[in-house]
Amino acid sequence: MKALYPEKRLVNASMGAKVVAELRMRIITKAIEDETVLTENQLAKEFQVSRSPIREALRTLTAEHLVRPGRMGVEVVGISEKDIEEIYDIRLMVESFVFQRLLHQDNDKLVAELNKLVEMMKIAVKYKDTDEFSLLDIEFHETIIKSINHRYIAMLWSNIKPVMECLILLSMRYRMEENDKDFERVISNHELIIESIANKDTDLVNQAFYKNFNDVQNKVEQIWSNEEMMRIARDSIESK
Numbered sequence: 714m715k716a717l718y719p720e721k722r723l724v725n726a727s728m729g730a731k732v733v734a735e736l737r738m739r740i741i742t743k744a745i746e747d748e749t750v751l752t753e754n755q756l757a758k759e760f761q762v763s764r765s766p767i768r769e770a771l772r773t774l775t776a777e778h779l780v781r782p783g784r785m786g787v788e789v790v791g792i793s794e795k796d797i798e799e800i801y802d803i804r805l806m807v808e809s810f811v812f813q814r815l816l817h818q819d820n821d822k823l824v825a826e827l828n829k830l831v832e833m834m835k836i837a838v839k840y841k842d843t844d845e846f847s848l849l850d851i852e853f854h855e856t857i858i859k860s861i862n863h864r865y866i867a868m869l870w871s872n873i874k875p876v877m878e879c880l881i882l883l884s885m886r887y888r889m890e891e892n893d894k895d896f897e898r899v900i901s902n903h904e905l906i907i908e909s910i911a912n913k914d915t916d917l918v919n920q921a922f923y924k925n926f927n928d929v930q931n932k933v934e935q936i937w938s939n940e941e942m943m944r945i946a947r948d949s950i951e952s953k
Contacts, residue, residue, distance in 0.1 A: 717742055719882070721845040728762050729769035734875075735760075736770055740779050741879045745789055752786035779874060797880065800873050807858060807869050812922050814861040816913050823860045824911045827853060831903050838896045846896065847885040851878055853903060857910075 717738040721729045736756075739745045756767045771787050774780045778796075780787040815823075830853045837846035851874070857872050888895045901924040909917035 717744060718879075719848065721844075722848060728760075729766035729767070732756070732760055732762065732766050733773045736774060737777070737779060737875060737878050740774070740789055740884075741792055741876065742883065743791070747789050747791040749789045750783060751780065751789065751821055755786075756906050758912050779876075785927060792876065800880075803869060804877065807866055808854065810866065811858050811861050811863075812918050814858070814863070815910050816915060816918065818861070820860070820910050820913070821862035823857065824907055826856055827903075827907045827910070830856065831900065831907065833836075834900060834903065838893075838900065841889060841893065843885050843889040844882060847878075847882045850885070850899075850903075851881060857906075893921075 716735055718734040723734060726734070736745070736751075747753075751771070753764045753767045753771070756770075757764045760767070772779065775782065775787065776792060779792065780789050782788075830849055833850045834846055834853070837843075837849060855870065855874070859867060888899075902921070905917070905921040906925060909921040
């Protein structure tokens with residue numbers, strides 16, 4: 714099977730990290746169906762690695778509740794619409810808290826960093842590099858979250874990031890296949906976020922935040938509940 718997770722993101726990653734990233738994406742895209750039993754021996758053979766990185770990967774996926782221990786190996790649990798809603802509940806709480814903190818701090822350095830990321834996102838769109846765009850999008854929001862130097866908020870973000878990253882990659886891949894002009898609106902949303910942070914305008918902050926958040930959440934939910942949209946997103950990966 715062709716890799717479903719962007720390999721360029723994993724160049725310097727450990728073997729365990731590479732395996733878990735790929736398995737996570739296969740489970741979330743339903744390339745591996747729910748209730749499938751996975752064994753260390755089977756996965757070690759497929760990925761051509763020892764059992765140690767496989768064991769590490771399965772521990773991580775178990776902690777993320779994507780698989781559960783079984784008698785013969787682990788059983789794929791997958792991800793439900795309720796799970797996705799709860800992930801975005803956490804994201805909503807984290808980012809809304811962060812945006813309120815930004816109203817009371819110096820954001821000049823942050824604004825400069827965000828502007829650079831948006832310019833890179835524009836280049837990714839120009840060359841139709843959906844995965845690069847998606848990863849820059851995630852970096853954009855992570856940069857905002859980390860700017861307030863709140864350790865426990867950062868921990869909450871890191872807990873939801875791996876699965877959310879897969880959901881965003883799927884959403885963006887679908888958009889590129891169906892309507893690449895939609896990326897202009899996504900870029901515009903991010904520029905509005907930067908403007909709101911730079912001006913410390915409470916109304917504009919709320920407008921920018923909820924406009925972007927609702928857009929992303931709705932697109933992800935549509936893909937998950939629509940088999941044809943999921944197929945298009947998955948096929949776009951496999952055709953690369």
